[in-house]
Amino acid sequence: MQRRDGQLNQEIIINLPLEPHEVPTLRELVGWDGRHSDYPILFERCNFWAGLRDGKNELIAFGYIAGMGLQHGYMEDIIVHPQHQRKGIGQALVNKLLQEAERFGLEIVTLTYDSKHNTFYSDCGFVPCPGGLWRRKD
Template structure:
């Protein structure tokens, strides 16, 4: 089946926490609907039963630089190209939105996935509140 990535797809507040939980991440229920108000744009993919099976978003000031985050694909739909198409569509939308640079952080085990999507590995830093 061919799945379609839709920018700013209507998503119910509980759908992303449920998807996050399925991939082993914290639900972060309190983030929704605030995330939709604060990010530049998001993308989603639904299956034939209208269930959300993939999600990701780009945040930032909306000027030159954006930050891609929370690329999630339901475990039953991984390794089917959905994640790559989701990221590529978010990057296309970034260009339409006027962003010149999109960055992200990822677990090293996902390096090849993000290179396939067009990202160039680079060094950076991370600050996390203790």
């Protein structure tokens, strides 16, 4: 949530306590597959996550960083509820995750994203670079 001065009313929390259904519900609200079977297993396997609740205590933002916890981490699932997008919450979420990555000792954080989000992630400090993607054949 945002105040008139552009600041968030509530704080983005690292490892915010979550119910297993909350992230899949938020994923579905932005048009993604809910991946219900991933939760709560994901919380046991990622390095850390961050979340934000609104005044009604509903989850409105979520993201996480996974990896071996050594030098490199992978940021994934940066999600902001459609009714709360374009208010600075996504950038605050990414920044909070990167601050935690630094505190955690990670030196490199990578992510993949649709090219339409180039400006957003560049503004968050990411440098676009080439990469590759492998998918299992069905």
